[in-house]
Amino acid sequence: MIEVKDISRSYGEKIILDEVSVSLPKGKVTSLIGSNGAGKSTLLSIISRLLKQNGGTVLLDSRDIDDYKTRILAQHLSILKQANPLDLKLTVRELVSFGRFPYSQGRLTPVDEEHVDRAIRYLNLQDIAGQYMDELSGGQKQRAFLAMVVAQDTDYILLDEPLNNLDMKHAVQIMKTLRKLCDEKGKTIVMVIHDINFASQYSDFIVALKDSRVAFFDTAERVIVPEVLQKVFDMEFKIVETEGKKICNYY
Amino acid sequence: MKKNSRRIALLVTLTLLLVAVFFLYDLTGNREYVLERRAYKVAALLLVAGSIGYSSLVFQTLTGNRILTPAIMGFEAVYLLFQTVIVFIYGDKTFRVLTESANFGWSVLMMLGFAVLIYLFVFRREKNNMYFLLLTGLILGTLFTTLSSFVQMLLDPNEFSLAEARIFASFNRMNTALLGYAAGAGALMLILAWHYHKYLDVLALGREQAINLGVNYKGVTLVFLFIISVLVSVSTALVGPITFFGILVTNLTYELFKTHRHSVLLPACALISSITLVAGQFLVEHLFNMTTTISILINFIGGVYFLYILLKAKKL
Numbered sequence: 001m002i003e004v005k006d007i008s009r010s011y012g013e014k015i016i017l018d019e020v021s022v023s024l025p026k027g028k029v030t031s032l033i034g035s036n037g038a039g040k041s042t043l044l045s046i047i048s049r050l051l052k053q054n055g056g057t058v059l060l061d062s063r064d065i066d067d068y069k070t071r072i073l074a075q076h077l078s079i080l081k082q083a084n085p086l087d088l089k090l091t092v093r094e095l096v097s098f099g100r101f102p103y104s105q106g107r108l109t110p111v112d113e114e115h116v117d118r119a120i121r122y123l124n125l126q127d128i129a130g131q132y133m134d135e136l137s138g139g140q141k142q143r144a145f146l147a148m149v150v151a152q153d154t155d156y157i158l159l160d161e162p163l164n165n166l167d168m169k170h171a172v173q174i175m176k177t178l179r180k181l182c183d184e185k186g187k188t189i190v191m192v193i194h195d196i197n198f199a200s201q202y203s204d205f206i207v208a209l210k211d212s213r214v215a216f217f218d219t220a221e222r223v224i225v226p227e228v229l230q231k232v233f234d235m236e237f238k239i240v241e242t243e244g245k246k247i248c249n250y251y
Numbered sequence: 252m253k254k255n256s257r258r259i260a261l262l263v264t265l266t267l268l269l270v271a272v273f274f275l276y277d278l279t280g281n282r283e284y285v286l287e288r289r290a291y292k293v294a295a296l297l298l299v300a301g302s303i304g305y306s307s308l309v310f311q312t313l314t315g316n317r318i319l320t321p322a323i324m325g326f327e328a329v330y331l332l333f334q335t336v337i338v339f340i341y342g343d344k345t346f347r348v349l350t351e352s353a354n355f356g357w358s359v360l361m362m363l364g365f366a367v368l369i370y371l372f373v374f375r376r377e378k379n380n381m382y383f384l385l386l387t388g389l390i391l392g393t394l395f396t397t398l399s400s401f402v403q404m405l406l407d408p409n410e411f412s413l414a415e416a417r418i419f420a421s422f423n424r425m426n427t428a429l430l431g432y433a434a435g436a437g438a439l440m441l442i443l444a445w446h447y448h449k450y451l452d453v454l455a456l457g458r459e460q461a462i463n464l465g466v467n468y469k470g471v472t473l474v475f476l477f478i479i480s481v482l483v484s485v486s487t488a489l490v491g492p493i494t495f496f497g498i499l500v501t502n503l504t505y506e507l508f509k510t511h512r513h514s515v516l517l518p519a520c521a522l523i524s525s526i527t528l529v530a531g532q533f534l535v536e537h538l539f540n541m542t543t544t545i546s547i548l549i550n551f552i553g554g555v556y557f558l559y560i561l562l563k564a565k566k567l
Contacts, residue, residue: 048463069465070466071465080463088511098460101465102464106449
């Protein structure tokens with residue numbers, strides 16, 4: 001379980017997070033939603049130690065993340081950010097191999113190679129494993145980065161807008177993979193996501209942030225209701241149900 | 252993989268061949284004396300080539316930018332200002348007051364002190380942002396360059412020619428004791444860096460990926476910045492500034508070796524640097540008959556190549 005306790009963060013005068021506390025359940029998919037500037041990405045960055053908080057603690061399996069050695073933490077928790085500009089001459093397989101760095105520090109063992117092979121198969125990248133990253137499309141790139149995270153084999157996987165710049169087909173592909181990682185491998189997925197319908201379809205829990213605080217935290221079922229969403233986003237929502245799934249219409 | 256090792260072997264052969272030509276070409280007069288002088292010169296060329304090649308490549312990996320060299324941090328500007336100011340103060344007595352070794356020692360200390368000061372300034376304020384560091388170095392560097400130009404205007408022509416001899420890089424005023432110190436410092440840095448080399452490939456992925464993969468980003472970056480500072484300071488104090496050299500050799504390396512592995516890139520870059528410098532010095536001595544200096548030659552070729560990269564690149 002990831003326990004966020006009284007996390008505060010501000011940039012100069014501007015308060016981004018104001019004593020935020022929330023417990024993210026293990027083995028589930030949790031989405032962070034909220035309008036721009038609500039502090040979703042900042043919260044994710046603090047949980048993954050990319051950014052220092054001004055106050056408060058983050059506990060991973062009841063232990064402060066600052067008490068973990070950074071290399072050991074990298075074996076328990078991984079983070080994939082939205083922008084991954086790469087102009088290195090790097091093949092897909094080489095990128096995925098980096099996922100094993102926390103374990104082998106650059107010298108791959110046969111066990112590592114196996115993990116890499118499995119991750120490549122998991123994301124269906126066999127055909128392009130030898131291609132250079134800069135020759136790939138956006139969707140393929142995102143899958144390659146996800147394969148790297150899969151090879152890293154951490155219990156907790158954090159993602160910052162994993163669907164950014166992807167078309168519908170690739171977005172669905174990525175979300176299905178994340179769902180599979182949770183259901184089959186018992187991974188805990190925490191992601192920042194903008195598309196409310198993707199959050200509704202694929203997550204177990206939803207955290208809604210508003211005005212630097214957690215406004216709502218509940219099962220997806222109970223957050224995706226007009227009254228709640230209207231409060232979070234300050235706009236009209238209509239929710240239709242088809243085949244037992246809720247779809248938000250806010251256009 | 253195989254192609255890369257073949258290319259490395261080719262570069263080694265080429266380097267050895269060039270060194271041999273450098274030693275044996277036009278061997279007249281007192282052979283022993285000429286060979287000894289050439290030996291020191293070759294040692295200095297290889298040392299400087301290795302230091303600049305290594306530090307430029309690592310610097311570009313840390314900054315994630317392929318048109319930067321450590322010169323942007325203002326090392327050379329500090330060196331220029333120091334050399335100009337001592338000539339301004341002591342005039343034609345400069346080199347009686349300050350021996351070669353003392354000048355070397357003070358120059359290195361000044362540059363290192365400057366580097367440590369801006370690291371402390373930037374990293375203590377929790378800014379810990381690479382670009383903030385570069386910007387600080389760039390601005391101070393510009394200030395120092397302007398100051399030295401100003402002081403140079405105040406010098407009389409005789410004194411100015413004293414300062415000028417220091418401002419342009421040259422391998423002709425070699426001092427064996429200094430070469431020993433420089434080699435010692437280089438070896439020490441290589442030992443220090445050894446344990447950290449495995450992190451370079453990961454650092455190239457950027458700060459966030461490096462932290463995700465469990466690298467102590469701040470610590471490792473500081474170690475490499477320190478190593479770069481020592482190498483650049485020592486080679487600048489030894490032969491003077493060669494600004495464009497770093498960009499020239501690193502980009503040739505990326506061009507020839509399509510890989511991200513630093514275990515290939517670093518030795519390749521050191522070899523390409525060596526070939527470039529030894530060939531450049533050879534041309535200066537035998538083709539241009541010393542009418543030009545190696546820094547002019549390198550800045551000319553480097554500058555043209557730099558423009559070529561800028562024009563060719565859609566995205567840097």
